Amino acid sequence: MPLSPPFYKPIAKEIEVFEHTYKNKLPVLLKGPTGTGKTRFIEYMAHQLGKKLITISCHEETSSTDLIGRYIIKGAETIWIDGPLTKAVKEGAIIYLDEIAEARPDVIVAIHALTDHRRELFIDKLGETIKAHRDFMLVASFNPGYQKGFKELKPSTRQRFIAVSFQYPSPKIESEIIENETGVTEALARKLVNIANKIRNLTELGLTETVSTRLLVDAAKLIHSGLPKRLSVKVAVVEPLTDDEEIATALTDLCDLMI
C-alpha cells in the first residue's frame, strides 16, 4: 500500500456505492474490461478507508488451499501457514480476488459462508470455523467481455455480490491520469486519448480488447523519456493490440496522423 494517496478519478458513483457496501459489509464485484481502473479503484478505497488490502490474482489453478492455507514441513515438524484469505479474515483486511472467474470451483465455494449472513470461514484442514473480523470485506473482479464464451461466473455466485460496472474514463479524466502519471503536457495527453477513442470505436477491426489507459500511460512514458512520438505509440499502443500485419499498418498510419 503506497504511503501517499493513490491517484483516482471517480467515473460515476462507485465511491459512494463502495462506502455503503462497506458499512453494510456486503461483498462487492467490480465488473469491466481490462485497464478501466478496477485495481486502482480498490487500492484507492482501501487507502481512503485506512484498511489493509490483500490482492490475489486468480488463475485456472488457484485453489482454496492457496487462499486458506496449508501445512508445510519445516525441519522435522509440520506447521500450519495461514493463507492470504485467512489472514484477511482474522485481521479485518479487504481481500481482493482479481479475476475470480478464473479460479478453481473450490475457491468460489470456500467464500460462500463469507458472503452471506454467516460471515465465517471454514478451514477444513484444521476442522475450524473462524468468524470474520468486524472490518473484513470481500471484493472480487470479473471481466465480462473477456470471458464471453468460456469462463463464466455462476449466477448463484454472482447474486452473492453487489456489482459495480467499470468503463473507460471520460477523455478529460483519462487525460488527467496520463499527465499525472507521466509528466507529459496536457496537449500530448489529449492527443493520446483521442487516438485511444478513435481505436475504441473501430469495432470493425475485430480486436479482442481495445486500448486501455495503461497503454496510453506507457506510450507517454516512452515519449517523455525521449523516444520519438510515433515510435512510442507504435510499440506501446499498436503492437500490443494486434499481430495482424495489415491491421498493425492501418493503426500505425492512423496514429502517425493523429500524434
Added chain:
Amino acid sequence: MPLSPPFYKPIAKEIEVFEHTYKNKLPVLLKGPTGTGKTRFIEYMAHQLGKKLITISCHEETSSTDLIGRYIIKGAETIWIDGPLTKAVKEGAIIYLDEIAEARPDVIVAIHALTDHRRELFIDKLGETIKAHRDFMLVASFNPGYQKGFKELKPSTRQRFIAVSFQYPSPKIESEIIENETGVTEALARKLVNIANKIRNLTELGLTETVSTRLLVDAAKLIHSGLPKRLSVKVAVVEPLTDDEEIATALTDLCDLMI
C-alpha cells in the same frame, strides 16, 4: 446455529413433510432455484427440532475424503480426523449437503448405505462401519434449473430421497422477509417485490437466473443505509443479473420507474 429462532415463513407444507421424514428417518432432497430459501429452511428446521446442523457446500472437487475424514500428520504421528459427515453420523446431527450434484461421484456412493435401511457409514480408510446415531438425518439440495445441461443427479440417487420443491415466496411473505431483515417500510418492501416479480416474468430476456430474495434484501439494506434508491437497486439487483449493456439499461429504466 443462531440462538434466537431464525425467521422462516413456510411457502407450502414443507414443514409437515420434513417433520414426517424426520420421524421416519428418510433422507430429504430440497429442490429449487437459487435464493428460494432452501438453506434458511433447513436452518429453521434444525432449530425447531433442536438438532445440530452441519452444512457442506459441495463443488466439483468435493470428495468422500472431505466428508468422511482423513489421516493427517501431526508432529511425528499420523492421526485420524473425523470429517463433518462422520461427526454428524456419530453425534446424531443433521448433515446438509448443499448442491450435492456438484460433488464428485464417490460422495454419492459414500452416502448410499446411509440412505437406505442400513443407515451405516463405511469408512474405508479405517476398515470400519459405523451405525448412524438414532437422530442422524441426511438432507441435500439441488438446483434443477441451474444444472440443466450439465450436472445432473443420477435417477438411482434421486430415488433415495423424499423430494420437496422450493419456489419464490408469495409477494406478501417476501415483503415480510425484507422488512424483517432490513428494517425498511412495508411500502418500500412491496415496491422491491413488485420489481422482482416483474423481472421474474420477463422470460424473453433470457436471464440464466432471475431475482432472488437475497438481491432484494441487499437492495433494501443499501437504501436503509442511505444510498439513493435507484442506485441501490441498480447495483444490488440489475448489475448482479446481467453483463449485457442493453439488458442492463432496460432493467434499470424499468426499476427507476417502479421504485
Added chain:
Amino acid sequence: MPLSPPFYKPIAKEIEVFEHTYKNKLPVLLKGPTGTGKTRFIEYMAHQLGKKLITISCHEETSSTDLIGRYIIKGAETIWIDGPLTKAVKEGAIIYLDEIAEARPDVIVAIHALTDHRRELFIDKLGETIKAHRDFMLVASFNPGYQKGFKELKPSTRQRFIAVSFQYPSPKIESEIIENETGVTEALARKLVNIANKIRNLTELGLTETVSTRLLVDAAKLIHSGLPKRLSVKVAVVEPLTDDEEIATALTDLCDLMI
C-alpha cells in the same frame, strides 16, 4: 447381515439359477433397473446359503487398490491392510460389486483370474497370488438401461458371468412387499402399486427411470406416519422422478385421482 431372514419374493427362477451357479462357483451378473431388488436378492441368497456378504458400491473412481488392499502408515511403520475383495477371497465370503460398470478398468482386470478356472487373486503390491477359498463367490450388478450411451461393460468381461435379468415384481408381490415393510393395509398397498404401474407405462413422458418399489415403500411409510396421502405420494413418488413442472403437475393430478 440381519439376524432374521430378509424378506424376498422371487420373481422368476433366479433362486434356482443362483444355487446352481454357487454349486459350480461360476460368477453371476445381476442385470436390471434401479429398485428391482437386485441388492435385496443377493442379501437374501447370502442369508439362505449361510454365507457372509461383502458389498462394494462401485463408482467412477473405485480402483483395484480399494478392493485388494493398500499399505498404510501407522506410527513409524507401514502395514498392509487387506481390502474387502481380498478378505472375501480368503474367508470364502460372497463379494458383491454393485454397479461394476462404474468402476475403473483395473478393477475389471483384477477380478479376471477370479472369474475363470484359475480362481485366484494376484496382489501385485505384495507379489503374491492367493487361491480363492472353496466357498468364495463373485457377484456383480449392472443397470443396462441406465448406462445406455455412456458406461458399458466390455463384452469380454460380460462373457465371464452367468447373467440374470431383474424386472419389477408382479403387482401381487410388490403389494406384499409394501405391506410387509410398512404396515399399511393391503388396499392402500394395491393403490400405490397401481399408481406405479400406470406411471411405468407412461413411456411418452421420457422419464430416465421410473417408479421403483423403494419409492412406493417410502410413500407408504409417510402415509402410515400420518402425512396426508396425496402429499406423501407427491414428495415420495412424483418429486423424486422429475424436475419438469408440467410433468410433475400431470403426475400429481394422476396420483391424486388414484390414491
Added chain:
Amino acid sequence: MPLSPPFYKPIAKEIEVFEHTYKNKLPVLLKGPTGTGKTRFIEYMAHQLGKKLITISCHEETSSTDLIGRYIIKGAETIWIDGPLTKAVKEGAIIYLDEIAEARPDVIVAIHALTDHRRELFIDKLGETIKAHRDFMLVASFNPGYQKGFKELKPSTRQRFIAVSFQYPSPKIESEIIENETGVTEALARKLVNIANKIRNLTELGLTETVSTRLLVDAAKLIHSGLPKRLSVKVAVVEPLTDDEEIATALTDLCDLMI
C-alpha cells in the same frame, strides 16, 4: 500352471509356428476375438515346452512400472521388487501380455529392446540393462475386432511380432472341448455348438461380440449340475450377450427350439 497337461485342440498350424518362433526367439502376437482359445493356447505351449508362464492382463492403467518393478518402503528401508517382466527376463520364462493394446504407451516402449536383436531390458529406475535369459520369450495378445474404433496397436509395434490369427474352433473340436471340460454327453455338446454357430452367423443382430466357447462350457456345467437345459442356456449364453429385450427374446426362442 496345472500339473496335468492342459487340454488344447489345435485349430491350424499354430503349434508349429510357435515352436519355430520359440527356436528363433521371435516375439509372437496372438490375434483373435474373445474366447477363441488364445490364453489356453499359450498355457498349453508353455506346458509343452516345459517353461514357466507369467501372465499379465493389461488394462488402461498398466504401466511399465507394473511390469518392470518398483521400490517399496518396508519398515525404514526402501527395497527394490522385480516386476513380473523382469522376473521372466531373468529366469527365462515366457511372459504373456494379454490384451497388450490396452496398456499405457510406456509398456510398449519398455519391451522394444526385448523384441529386436538386442533382447535386453532397460530398468530406468536402477539405471541397469539386463540381457534376457537364453530361454526368455515374449508373447502378447490382441483382439482386433474389439478394438475397432478405439484402442489400436501402432504399426511400428505390430511389425515387431510374428502374428498368429485365432478363430472359433471347428464344431467337432469345440464339442470335444465341452465334453472334456464338463462331462456332458456328446449329443448335448453338439447341440450347444450348433446353437453357437447359428448365433455366430446372425450378424444382422449387431452383437458386439458373439458366443465364445466359454459361454458354452458354462451352460454345459449348469445343465450337468441339474439346472433345466433351457434355463441354463438362457442365463449362460443369451443373457451375457445382450441387454436388448427383443433380441434376448428372439435368441431365447431360437435356443429353446434347438436344445
Added chain:
Amino acid sequence: MPLSPPFYKPIAKEIEVFEHTYKNKLPVLLKGPTGTGKTRFIEYMAHQLGKKLITISCHEETSSTDLIGRYIIKGAETIWIDGPLTKAVKEGAIIYLDEIAEARPDVIVAIHALTDHRRELFIDKLGETIKAHRDFMLVASFNPGYQKGFKELKPSTRQRFIAVSFQYPSPKIESEIIENETGVTEALARKLVNIANKIRNLTELGLTETVSTRLLVDAAKLIHSGLPKRLSVKVAVVEPLTDDEEIATALTDLCDLMI
C-alpha cells in the same frame, strides 16, 4: 553470457526502443517468427547494458514453481531453492521468458505484479513479497504466426508489455550474419540468402514456417566443412522444412539451380 560482444545487426529501431523501455523499467515483448533473431537480440542487449541474462524456455508444463522456486529435501532437511525468476528479481538481472504463451497460466499470473507499478514478486510458498531490484527487467517472446489457432496470449497480458516486432533481416544483413558466423565467401552467403527469400515468397507451398537464418548458417557450415553444396542445402534447408516428398523434390530442384 559470452565474453566477446555477440554479433547483432539491428533490423529497425529495436535497440533504441529497448534502451528506453529499460530506462523506464517497462516489460518488453519480442514478437516474431522462429529464427528472426529474438534470442540473439536479447543476448546482445544484455551484453550492451552489462546486465546478467537469465533465459527460461517455456513449454506446456512450465509452472510458476519452476520460475519462483521450491522446497527440496536434502538429507534430513527441507531447504528452499530460489528459482531463476526469483534470482533475477533479487540480483537485478534481465529475465527472458522465451515463448511465454506456452507456459501454464500460473506463470502469467505470477509475473503480474512485476509488470505494473508494483514491481514485486509474491512467493506464496514462503508467504513473502519481494521488491524487484532497481535494475530488474522482464522480457518475453511470442511467435504469433506459430500460435495461430492454439496457444494465444490473453489480451490483458499483452497489454502489460511494450511490444517489438521482429522480421527476417534484409538480404544484406542476413548475408553478413552468415559470413560472420561460418567464414564462407560473400558470394556464397548471398546465394544462400537468395534461396531463402525465394522460398519465403513461395506462400503457395503451405509451409507452416519458412527458412530461418539458422538454417542458412547450418548449410554454410556444412559447405565450409567440405560437404557438397547441393547436398548441404538439401539436408540443412529443404529437409528440415518439409516431409512432403513432392514439395521436397521441388525445393531441392530450385536450390540446385540457385546454388
Added chain:
Amino acid sequence: MPLSPPFYKPIAKEIEVFEHTYKNKLPVLLKGPTGTGKTRFIEYMAHQLGKKLITISCHEETSSTDLIGRYIIKGAETIWIDGPLTKAVKEGAIIYLDEIAEARPDVIVAIHALTDHRRELFIDKLGETIKAHRDFMLVASFNPGYQKGFKELKPSTRQRFIAVSFQYPSPKIESEIIENETGVTEALARKLVNIANKIRNLTELGLTETVSTRLLVDAAKLIHSGLPKRLSVKVAVVEPLTDDEEIATALTDLCDLMI
C-alpha cells in the same frame, strides 16, 4: 554396442552427411518410416566413429526428468542419479532420441540449449548448467508418415536439426541384408524382396504402414529354421500388416504365388 561392426549398407549419402554434421557438432534428425534402418544407421555410425551410443525410445510419457535425472531415496538419504542424457552430455557420447515427437514437451525444451551455439544442459533440479563434452552429439528420429494427423514436431524444433530422409533400401541392398542376417540363399532373399516391393506399391489397400525389412528378415529366419515358406510369409509378413480378413486373404494369395 556390438564388438563386431554392425552390418550397414548405405542407401544414399547419409554417411557423409553424418560425418560432416558430427565434425560441426550439429544435431541430426533421421526421418523415415518404420524399418528403413534408422536405428541400424546410428548404431553403425557410432561404431565407425568409436563413440558410445545411448538410445532412448520416446513415448507419450517420456519427460525431461527421465532424460536428465532425478533424486531417489536410498536408505535414509536422497541421492541424485544422472539420467541418460546427462551422462551422454558429460561423457561425450552420442544420444539417440528415437521417435522424439512422441515425448512430452518438456523434453523438446530441455534439449534446446544443446542444439544451438550454447551446447549446454540446464539441470533445473540441481540449479546447474553443464557444458556439453566436446564430442557430445544429439541425434533424433521421426516418422513423418506415421505421425500424419496427430503427433507433429514443431517447426521451431525441426529447424534446430540437420535432417536426413530414410527410404526402403534398393532391392539389391535389401536382399543382401536378408542373406547376411539369416543365411538364406540369394534366390529366396530376392523373392522376399519382390514380395515386399509388390505390397509396397499396393497403395490402394490403405495399409497404415507397409512391409519393413524387419518383416522380411523374420520370414527368412522362420524359413531357414524349417517352417514351410508360405506359412512363414503368412505369419511374418501378412498377419503383422493387417487384421482385415479380406486383405489378409488377398495378400496371402499374392505371396503364395510369388514365393
